[in-house]
Amino acid sequence: MTTIEITYREAMRAAIRDALLRDDRVFLMGEDVGRYGGCFAVSLGLLEEFGPERIRDTPLSESAFVGAGIGAALGGKRPIVEIMTVNFSLLALDQILNNAATLLHMSGGQFNVPLVIRMTTGAGRQLAAQHSHSLEGWYAHIPGIRIVAPATLEDAQGMLWTALRDPDPVLIFEHGSLYQMKGTLDNGEIRPVDIDRAAVRRPGRDVTVITYGGTLGTCLRAAEELASDGVDVEVVDLRTLRPLDDATVLDSVTRTHRAVIVDEGWRSGSLSAEISARIIEQAFYDLDAPVERVCSAEVPMPYAKHLEDAAIPQPADVVSAVRRVVGDGS
Amino acid sequence: MTRDEAHAAMRDALRQVAPDADFDTLPPETSLRDDLELDSLDFENLVVQLSERAGTRIDEDAYPQLTTVGGCVDYLAGLQTAR
């Protein structure tokens, strides 16, 4: 088997193409996904290959096209709906929360909604306070939907097909800074991956750093730096934000006895708060230090580069937090 | 019982009831009750030990003679002459 060099964007595109080829019920719709090739160029070239029936440009109305996607799913299709950014998804929150997440329950199990919604999340590209927030933690609050956050090329390529096979709504959060990430993958058939389990991306003995999506790389860089100081960091990638895989997290924390949670969302009421609570609930007696969190500053995301950098978790922030939990008491 | 035998018997018996006492350093006038802090049970056990070693019954009438370490040795040595 040969390998190819590929970007996160190309891996995602390959996953959509693969799904369109595998199952003719699958179609992609969203703003600018067709002729423009997607606002992050994920769907570039797909209109030419699959035609306007399956690569559909929509009006600028998130509520309308997400609602249409729900209807199509109920009608037997397998729609992939793309929303430009998580900030805009709030216009469709009514459809997602009140319809997609609830119809199975409210129909007494008669109507499931096999819908996949992809959207971009996160900061780091100077897109300011209306395009840069990390609100996946909000969605992870909602019962009835599954939330995944591919942070690697394998997950970018493998999660979509598994999500499409899920009988219920799945939201895929793609961190905007990842699209340019480059790496190698096996050149061959697309391999679907599970969307249930967290993954240990780097084994270590001294401390567990728990993260997902865009900050996985931040944490791995911090771990490298700490390794040169003799601190052995284990990095856990949550992958699925709802339902959370407690077992993998707790297994790691009960081995290392220390936990740092890195979450680009705001700290108050965040996913990091939920994970911290679960660790306290289930592994209190195994902790050797208070749980630490590294989150975004609680401000609307700044435009200026140095302010944006200061607002979001950086490797140095993770390094300091780890040093606090394993550190010398200073 | 010779004086040496009496000494040995007292040393052995004392080791049983007061293992922390070093017989060889105790002056003869050492009081069993006040210095060695033997209570009545300890004392009774000491009498049992001495009786076994002397091969004869020691009655309560003899107790007034058995108040010090030296008194016990004298009493045991005296038994031999009586025998």
Add this chain to the structure above:
Amino acid sequence: MAADTFEFTMPSLGADMDEGKLVEWLVKPGDEVAKGDIVAVVETAKSTIEVECFHPGVVDKLIVEPGTTVPVGAPLATMSSGRATEPSRPAAVPAESTPATPAPGPVAGDRPPVAGPLIRRLASQLGVDLSAVHGTGHDGAITRADVRRAASRQPEPAPGPQPPPPPAGVRISPFAQQLADKLGVDLATVTGTGRAGAIRAEDVRAAAERKPTEPAAAAERAEPTEQPAPVSRKEAATDRNEAMRQVTARLMARSKREIPHYYLRTTVDVTDTLAWVRERNRELPITERILPAGLFLRATALAATEVPALNGYWQDDAFVPSPTVNLGLPVSLRGGGLITPAIADAAQLDLADLAVKMRDLATRAKAGRLRGSELTGATITVTNLGELGVELVYGVIYPPQVALVGIGKIVERPWAVDGELRVRSIVTITLSADHRATDGATGARFLSALSRALNQPERM
């Protein structure tokens, strides 16, 4: 038939015991145990005790390793009650080939005491070491009441050149606490290196590694089979004495805090009784001689039978009489300290049997070979300080008992008998009694019965 399994737990060997150290196992997995068999040796602050198992069964697994200190109620071993329920081993395999002792390793059932953050905070405010607190809540959880009770029993910091106790409010991580319990590390000896001086796991591990080089600590942890250096033994004895002092301090402070004592005394002419005893002793084998101490025990047992209101426990604001008279017998240990074994059902023993029993108990108490069941269950205590020259004892009651009899020295005194002055042997006997349970009139009847019994030795 499936065997029922049950746990053999650290017994409570007295109201003053919160935890005990397993010193030695006398059984191994696969051993069949009959009711009352001695299965283990446990060290408390007061003594080394042989502990019996009161349910017949087969030992499945030894959970706690020798040298481990666990709270009262913690499982020590699992046992199954069914006999011969194990599939029989192939005949070719000799029984000796099975491992006699479990492989050393992490102790399975050694859970730390369960205590929530609020309880920990309270404990740290009150300076209570939670590892020493016995939880009475759900699943052994430590409650606020447990912490407060432990706080009220806290000993004063020992003066002198001892290392200072940890400052009140010492911080320790939950994992470090758990590790300290497992490794048997005294947290007072650990310096925290975490934030705000918090003790963390590595501090506990470092302390555990340091231990063998510190003589006092080493002696404390030494295996029973090892021969510790004389210095260490002496220091260990000092530790033991201090621990025993603290235990006695807590119990007696509780007594004086909770029990409204009243005191009665009576003087008894025992001249004729002693003459009778002397005569009898001439006939008895030397090892069965009756001591005056035995007389007083017997008389107390008879009096307690006649006046049962002083024989039992004060529990939950009510007196619970005991169907049997179990005499507590304080024994002073050579080298200091006090231990109080009990003679069970003493009223059923005649004078000769009681004398033998008393001698046996006292001898074994001093040798540190008492059994667990012999340390508990006293329903009334007799303390005899007369041998030390004391004429009058005003004793402190052992909670939850309600009475204590004090025996003074037998002295020769001028005494009026039948209108004439004679020299007689006189003893002063006191009763300390719990006024919650009885009034003075009851106590008076008790002392009167005791005097009467003493004067009728032939009826004892």
